[in-house]
Amino acid sequence: MTPFHQLTATSLGGQSISLDDYAGKVVLVVNTASHCGFTKQYAGLEALYKKYATHGLVVLGFPCNQFGKQEPGGAEEIAQTCHINYGVSFPMFDKVEVNGTAAHPVFRYLKNELPGVLGRRIKWNFTKFLVGRDGKPLKRFAPFTTPEKMEAAILAALAI
Numbered sequence: 674m675t676p677f678h679q680l681t682a683t684s685l686g687g688q689s690i691s692l693d694d695y696a697g698k699v700v701l702v703v704n705t706a707s708h709c710g711f712t713k714q715y716a717g718l719e720a721l722y723k724k725y726a727t728h729g730l731v732v733l734g735f736p737c738n739q740f741g742k743q744e745p746g747g748a749e750e751i752a753q754t755c756h757i758n759y760g761v762s763f764p765m766f767d768k769v770e771v772n773g774t775a776a777h778p779v780f781r782y783l784k785n786e787l788p789g790v791l792g793r794r795i796k797w798n799f800t801k802f803l804v805g806r807d808g809k810p811l812k813r814f815a816p817f818t819t820p821e822k823m824e825a826a827i828l829a830a831l832a833i
Contacts, residue, residue: 675808706743711799715759717820732763
């Protein structure tokens with residue numbers, strides 16, 4: 674089992690989820706926010722998820738309030754924004770921190786494996802990490818990289 678698949682996270686509904694549940698799938702991990710200029714990316718992420726889920730893609734959304742306090746609500750408000758406003762059906766997780774000493778282990782691991790412009794820190798909401806079927810982190814995408822611009826990398830990871 675890879676280090677990624679050894680991690681767990683709490684779903685937006687409060688259930689502990691083992692990332693081993695996603696072994697064999699290509700995973701796109703995204704730190705999200707409901708009141709961000711990039712929030713409209715939910716629609717593109719959902720479109721990718723719907724288009725490639727049958728080929729093994731899963732998108733995992735992790736709300737974060739560390740950047741400009743752009744995710745102030747609780748689980749119910751986050752779910753409402755995601756599901757009602759953007760039709761999100763991919764798994765959403767409990768609000769987390771992605772930087773600092775309280776950073777969630779998923780993000781500590783991914784940042785260590787794929788440092789970005791700021792080294793082992795995340796610059797802003799909607800930073801994305803593509804993880805291969807084997808749990809190996811493959812690519813990191815900047816917040817301004819739209820889901821549509823990631824499609825080629827996702828297709829390569831899915832090998833379709």
